[in-house]
Amino acid sequence: MERKSIAIDMDEVLADTIKALIEEVNARTDLGIKEALLDGNKIRHFMPEHEGVLDEVLREPGFFKNLEVIQDAQEVVEKLSEHYDIYIATAAMDVPTSFHEKYEWLRTHFPFLDSQQFVFCGRKNIVKADYLIDDNPRQLERFTGKSLMYTAAHNIHNEDFERVNNWKEVEKYFLGNEEI
Amino acid sequence: MERKSIAIDMDEVLADTIKALIEEVNARTDLGIKEALLDGNKIRHFMPEHEGVLDEVLREPGFFKNLEVIQDAQEVVEKLSEHYDIYIATAAMDVPTSFHEKYEWLRTHFPFLDSQQFVFCGRKNIVKADYLIDDNPRQLERFTGKSLMYTAAHNIHNEDFERVNNWKEVEKYFLGNEEI
Known part of the structure; x- marks a missing residue:
């Protein structure tokens, strides 16, 4: 399959x-x-x-390079990558100075991903994938596959999409982890 | 429509x-x-x-920034953009130092495009569009829409895809320009 x-x-x-x-x-x-x-x-x-x-x-130089990783993201993305094709799709065009720092950040914190899996884009209607995990309602709206809203402070009142509140919930959604 | x-x-x-x-x-x-x-x-x-x-x-710094534009590309892309949604999809991940120069090059030579239409990616199976114009047979193979091979010295013996030899032919293909 x-x-x-x-x-x-x-x-x-x-x-x-x-x-x-x-x-x-x-x-x-x-x-x-x-x-x-x-x-x-x-x-x-x-x-x-x-x-x-x-x-x-x-x-500011260094801003994107020094961001902390969200809890459990590394572990769960690595597990997901065993069963799914993973793409990191980031809207980088608004801050073109961020390209290289975002690339380096991904190489550093997600070394198990190939850079061929990175997509720096604008609007995500251009992304062809089965699922999109995103915090931005406008991007989730444009995407043509199944949209999953990752909870962030700015989107908590939005009810337009199925929601995942943290990476443990993402794991459960895709891998059905029963420990949760 | x-x-x-x-x-x-x-x-x-x-x-x-x-x-x-x-x-x-x-x-x-x-x-x-x-x-x-x-x-x-x-x-x-x-x-x-x-x-x-x-x-x-x-x-080398400056290499991608200083590239010449292929003949008729600007004029035809601008005409196409009146009737089609245009995305510039470039495999930038092999040379991550090229991100910013490619961005600046596009802003300089295709100022009528919005940067939201730029996609810096790896393999182009991730690109969702109706058509892809590309010189690389492997990318045309991966793409899931209609692939058009733009003629380049390295691909002249490939017969796997419908071919466009120059931008005037692209114009004719999409807009049916009878002057050609």
Whole structure:
């Protein structure tokens, strides 16, 4: 039987982008933002008077390179890759300075993946896979296969997609791990 | 009616990579390679004793940034974009240092395209589009839509795919331009 394919988003799914973003924004402003209080909003929503700061942080050399890996992502992606074709599909075109750091980050933290499995794209209607795990409702909407919403602070009130709350739930969804 | 989508490869389809590669190799060796004499072979075939030179050239800063545009590519892609959704799908993962230069090259020479239409990938089975225009038979083989082979010196003996020899023929194929 042909293997099914899973496309996996990077920011806020594999990499803890929002944690690092909040740290950097709080270091540069007096906003004192807390992830738990985002409550369905994007961080941008809380800083109308500091619009430039977010873009400044995202373009800072080293920002994407130093992101922490989301809990259990490495272990579960490696297990999934035994049964599924895995692609890492990240919307990199908004921050073109991030290409090389994202590539290096994936090579460092997911060394069992071949770089041929990386896709740096824009809108994910161009991604051909059976599943997409993503935190962004607009990307999940565009994708033409089965969309799974990975829970993030900004999407908690969205009810349009089947949801996975963490990597253990992803494992259960695809591999039916009974230990959970 | 929904617009059809066309994915377009970059090296040797939009950008004259082989011309620049031959120039650089000839400047660094005494091989005196000529494009017209490749005759169905890749340049690598003619330089078994200079294996490192090609990789050296491909990784040289500025190589991808300075490539010439293939004749008529800009004009025809712009016309196509009025009737089709265009994606530029390039296998960038083999030379990760090329990401930013390829991005800048596309912004410079195809300013009418949105960067959301760029896809930096590995194998093109991951690309979901109705058509793929590519010079690489392996990529055309993997692609799941309609494959069109863009003629390049290395592929002239391949008969596995419908062929377009230049951008005027691409225009005719998609827009039925009768002036040709």
